[in-house]
Amino acid sequence: MTASLHALEDFARQIRGECHNRTPEYAQLQAFGEHLKKICLASNFDLSQFQLAGPGKEFMYPLSEDPAGGPSVYLVSDGVGVNTPPHDHRTWAVIVGLSGIEFHVFYHCADDHIRKVKECAVASGDVLVMTDSDIHAIDATRGIHPTWHVHLYGRSQARLPSFASRCYPTKE
Numbered sequence: 001m002t003a004s005l006h007a008l009e010d011f012a013r014q015i016r017g018e019c020h021n022r023t024p025e026y027a028q029l030q031a032f033g034e035h036l037k038k039i040c041l042a043s044n045f046d047l048s049q050f051q052l053a054g055p056g057k058e059f060m061y062p063l064s065e066d067p068a069g070g071p072s073v074y075l076v077s078d079g080v081g082v083n084t085p086p087h088d089h090r091t092w093a094v095i096v097g098l099s100g101i102e103f104h105v106f107y108h109c110a111d112d113h114i115r116k117v118k119e120c121a122v123a124s125g126d127v128l129v130m131t132d133s134d135i136h137a138i139d140a141t142r143g144i145h146p147t148w149h150v151h152l153y154g155r156s157q158a159r160l161p162s163f164a165s166r167c168y169p170t171k172e
């Protein structure tokens, strides 16, 4: 494991301690994002062992996954043309951009359907914080380059309900 991945592992352990049996406040999530950004943008953050996603592909590499199901960190690469439909996470999330742009679309759910409320682009050095009630989609069809982003979730992906069960139909 490289020095930078060791730093990430130490940070993830620290978060697991701080978040044990409680949900962090929004300001604390922002602080997590700034700390994560510092680690990810350090010159020794080495991604050479991971493969960047080609067109239409989507890769998610666990960088530090909590076997107990708590806070976990993943490296995500979306290839050009990948569209992740509206979904929730059932937990909080912090995203840091490394390269390429993730185009996020946020939705509000009411009366059995969702409607778009805002959009944001997450590029290198940007931090995005989401609470467990947020519904979002990632539209990589707008990108012209594949992305590298680091995603920190309050729960490990292995312990979440299936992705399909967390998706929302869009109104035609």
Ligand SMILES: [Fe+2]
Pocket: 087, 088, 089, 136
């Ligand atoms: Fe998501």
